[in-house]
Amino acid sequence: MDALQVAHAAREAATVLAAAATERKNRALDAMADRLDDRRADLLRANEADLEAAREAELAQNLVDRLRFDSGKIDSRIESLRTIAALPDPVGESFEARRCANGMEMARVRVPLGVILMIYEARPHVTVNAGAFCLKAGNASILRGGSEAERCNTLLGGLWAESLAAAGLPANAVQVVSGSHEEIGELLAMEESIDLVIPRGGKGLIRAVREQSRIPVIKHFEGVCHVFLDEGIDLDAGLAVALDGKCLMPEVCNATETVLVHRAWRAELPRIVQAFRDNGVTVKGGEAVREAVADVEPATAEDWRTEYLDLVVSLRVVDDLGAAVRHINEYGSHHTDVIVTDSESRARGFLREVDSGVVLVNASTMFCDGASLGMGAEIGISTDKIHARGPMGLQDLTTYKFQIRGDGHLMGPNRVSR
């Protein structure tokens, strides 16, 4: 990869994209959806080869799971591309439009950011989502996935180029690259050519990107996500929420890692532990849990801070809502947290007090998800507070300009002598 050439090609493509009609961008998204379907067999073959190599390299099972791009995942990407094509174009949208006291008309009008560099681990579906989101919001993207997914990602990069060209847009508007660490380092220094960096992956990757980058970074750190089962609920319904968050896709960042149980449920702890075990989940417990169920492994403070990404859960008994909130704000990662409650006042208290990007009442942590929230998937889930927090959708990939119209307005006296 020639970093300079990639960056310049992206900048040129960004200029064209910024002015591209919505219809043309949508055509490229639809073309990509068609190609994912047409080239399904090739994609599955490329992914199988990536998976085979990963197994040979003895990658951890959760990494292999993240690498998988099976027919069901291809279908959901096709659906997501169609959804993104159908979403309103954020570019040109105006907000805070008003007439100022001095008679000037002003509005903030959304415009693309420009060029976005995305650095992520494995996950071929990100190559589809991230390219699609950047494109729809008028940005050129440079996508650098994990080397484990290289065969599949390279094929997807080719499909992006074809789809863009088919819509009359620059083929370089989405570039899938596989540069070395040094070459990525060069890109991270190009603050004149690249407007935003989004790293998604392990802590090490994200720290390295942030430390090297001269470009603004929106970090996508880990999710140590909680479910708090309040007193007075239908316990089975609450357990169903906790199990959904833990078991459906344990390898993703919005999977549930810690379940906090109101002390009112102390007598039910054996049943709670059993429900996890019935679903193949290893339970690590705080003191009260281990008093109730002797063979539960102890959970330490280290466990409360751990993103297992696996069929493991830590379980703790807390005294009340306040204790649950304190635990979450202290040990959590400010990502996604849930309360299951029948109390309106405790629901409000939880929504207000928990300092996380996404806070939910009576729904599983899996719903921290752009598709469920009507955003047509998401480019990632920001753990930063600056620019974007939580699931990032189309408008989060734009900036704005102030457009102001006056009528010869002067701030001071007229200085033209006639």
Added chain:
Amino acid sequence: MDALQVAHAAREAATVLAAAATERKNRALDAMADRLDDRRADLLRANEADLEAAREAELAQNLVDRLRFDSGKIDSRIESLRTIAALPDPVGESFEARRCANGMEMARVRVPLGVILMIYEARPHVTVNAGAFCLKAGNASILRGGSEAERCNTLLGGLWAESLAAAGLPANAVQVVSGSHEEIGELLAMEESIDLVIPRGGKGLIRAVREQSRIPVIKHFEGVCHVFLDEGIDLDAGLAVALDGKCLMPEVCNATETVLVHRAWRAELPRIVQAFRDNGVTVKGGEAVREAVADVEPATAEDWRTEYLDLVVSLRVVDDLGAAVRHINEYGSHHTDVIVTDSESRARGFLREVDSGVVLVNASTMFCDGASLGMGAEIGISTDKIHARGPMGLQDLTTYKFQIRGDGHLMGPNRVSR
């Protein structure tokens, strides 16, 4: 200054402020306005001492101008504090509220960022504005002004502490500090305690902050601002706009630096040059200007990129709107740019094509200004594209969380066996 102590005090204050009632924050703002009035004589004396020291140190005139905090400026700060108190509180505001297809209710709800560190040069009025904006948006602030303004800033810091305490808020919610470069460096490493850094000042200051900081930075770089005088306008009205931008406050970032003149006005160049000279402005000209007025100094490519911050203007003849836009996007700093035109289509073209934070039609560059735009002043004018661009108001000092309410929503099958 003990950096650790300052940061911890700010974090503690931020927790209180995040939950503080609007009325209490407004009471602190009103108390500060009262104090500025009551202690006016002391403030003027402190500022006079700072100015005296600056003159003795032979500071450049534009720096001395930025340091001045006279009675008129105090009045406008008082007015600004009252305006900010009267503005709606952004905290708790929700946006994008909707019912999702699966029946969940969601909204993004604004919350404070937390702790904001502001590093700026001289300018005592920033000590008032920045503290007021951060406070109203529920953030604790650490304000580090230029050492030239230390007497005045220290006094203002005391007034902030009194005003906060009078409203029952933590006196440390606004901390005015005067740390050494090393101590500021320590603050810039405290990513756990500080959420955002806003540097305002010369390029060197901003670069140093960005290079040292582990915390997200919103940069406030220079303004190389343009006025384009289109063909077919009332030339006197256009000149009035250009002169207002150049002469009213040449030391500020939104002052006009370059005036582009449509070639249709070639015959009027002597009159245009004279209008600037009549107002004490030195004109540097491109080739066509110097052909028309022999004694005009030449402007080089370096001039087109220069923020004079002084009574100097560069003047260039351009062929048409397209040439004006190209000049602005190439040589400008993407800050604030103006077209004076009677053509609706060229106004639209300029608003669309110029890639700047603020683009205006028929109004002077001075109107890139939060007060004029109904924002009650501004904390600064961002030259970044991430998080905030152009004049930063209250909502630009907040982040949000997604609040979602379900009804026992599961993403997968119910895993509780009964």
